[in-house]
Amino acid sequence: MIYPDFAQELEKIDARGLRRHMRVFESPQQPRAVVDGREIRLFASNSYLGLSNHPSVLEAAQNALARYGSGSGGSRLTTGTYTPHVELETEIADFKGTEAALVLSSGFLTNSTVITAITDPTWTVFCDKLNHASIIDGCRHSGARFVPYAHADMSDLEKKVRQKMGGKGLIVTDGVFSMDGDIAPLPAIVDIAARYGLMTMVDDAHAAGVLGATGAGTSEYYQVKGKVDIEMGTLSKAFAAEGGYIASSRALIDFLIHRARGFIFSTAMAPHTAAAALAAIRICRAEPGIRRHLLELSRSFAAQIAQTGFTTSRGETPILPVLVKTPENAVHLSRALWDEGFFVPAIRPPTVKESRLRFSLMASHTHKDCEDAALALARAAGKAGIRPEALHD
Ligand SMILES: *Cc1c(COP(=O)(O)O)cnc(C)c1O
Numbered sequence: 001m002i003y004p005d006f007a008q009e010l011e012k013i014d015a016r017g018l019r020r021h022m023r024v025f026e027s028p029q030q031p032r033a034v035v036d037g038r039e040i041r042l043f044a045s046n047s048y049l050g051l052s053n054h055p056s057v058l059e060a061a062q063n064a065l066a067r068y069g070s071g072s073g074g075s076r077l078t079t080g081t082y083t084p085h086v087e088l089e090t091e092i093a094d095f096k097g098t099e100a101a102l103v104l105s106s107g108f109l110t111n112s113t114v115i116t117a118i119t120d121p122t123w124t125v126f127c128d129k130l131n132h133a134s135i136i137d138g139c140r141h142s143g144a145r146f147v148p149y150a151h152a153d154m155s156d157l158e159k160k161v162r163q164k165m166g167g168k169g170l171i172v173t174d175g176v177f178s179m180d181g182d183i184a185p186l187p188a189i190v191d192i193a194a195r196y197g198l199m200t201m202v203d204d205a206h207a208a209g210v211l212g213a214t215g216a217g218t219s220e221y222y223q224v225k226g227k228v229d230i231e232m233g234t235l236s237k238a239f240a241a242e243g244g245y246i247a248s249s250r251a252l253i254d255f256l257i258h259r260a261r262g263f264i265f266s267t268a269m270a271p272h273t274a275a276a277a278l279a280a281i282r283i284c285r286a287e288p289g290i291r292r293h294l295l296e297l298s299r300s301f302a303a304q305i306a307q308t309g310f311t312t313s314r315g316e317t318p319i320l321p322v323l324v325k326t327p328e329n330a331v332h333l334s335r336a337l338w339d340e341g342f343f344v345p346a347i348r349p350p351t352v353k354e355s356r357l358r359f360s361l362m363a364s365h366t367h368k369d370c371e372d373a374a375l376a377l378a379r380a381a382g383k384a385g386i387r388p389e390a391l392h393d
Helices: 005-015 055-068 083-096 107-118 133-142 154-164 186-196 250-259 271-286 288-307 327-339 367-384
Strands: 032-035 038-042 100-104 124-128 145-149 169-174 199-203 230-234 244-248 319-325 355-360
Touching (some): 038 367, 055 271, 083 100, 083 230, 083 244, 083 271, 100 107, 100 250, 107 169, 107 230, 124 133, 124 154, 154 169, 154 186, 271 288, 288 319, 319 327, 327 355, 327 367
Parallel strands (some): 124 145, 169 199, 199 230
Antiparallel strands (some): 032 038, 100 244, 230 244, 319 355
């Protein structure tokens, strides 16, 4: 029995122009990728450091695959902990400057299970409105009192903390926001937390490997390393593998090993995935030039997009949104760019409130790639009949 509501829901999705399709890759994430059977210039990947096919990453993964086999065979607490997991956790703790670290099988799982494990209905969680869905799911599952605050708005945060406090509390924020590419005001968050006796958590999915002198992320970028209680990150983006991690105190990590259901009851990531992530973090730490090039590209690309008349970010991170008002505009522009040979995704509700194109850069891009993309954006707008000036308020 398949209930008819599913088909009806899909019809509604279609009617609103929100139907999703999956593009199929036949190459690694690289500036010229093979997608749906054609070579396309890729401006859609979260592999920010361009390490998905780096020789040292591949070699580490291949060696681990040959040595340990393909799957981990169990959860971390049974048979699933291998040498690469332990080495990876040691490396992450050192990278992040914390006592300990714990690796889980995805970033989504990490946020949802860790927030669920540490909070309960007696807690209040203050959450930036643009935080990732996995953070919100964690709050829902724990039953904590959930208090969203206006995006990056510190006076709204402090007002809500004053109104709602009493008992234990956590302020949680993305370090770099995934669809806007802006950086959270972490020093102010740390300051409010200290004044009101709250814990802090930062999700560095898009910041680790990208921001800070050694690539350690948002707290390093602002020089508040060591002042954030829980540093969360993923191995799936800049580090070109998959998995999530928590870097924190030894006590908190040991608590999670005993209480985080997504750690206890889920099979460990494959050992070769841990080995690949470890190799990528080591490259990131040893070669700051990769990150410098990426951030230089971001700044100059933001200026080039602005010259086309569209509104984008300041280019502080490799995520560059181009705001286009309606889902239809986003879809038409993305399609016109695809026809020009560029893969730039349309991001629409419910993922974001305001429809947009989301350009993302990789360190393997060149300045020429970015110039070409900005020119293609201008041509695509012409073909789609969209005048950027008409989109401004
Ligand atoms: C991608 C992402 C996650 C989830 O990480 P995965 O490794 O993809 O499961 C969590 N938080 C943020 C902010 C993200 O962008």
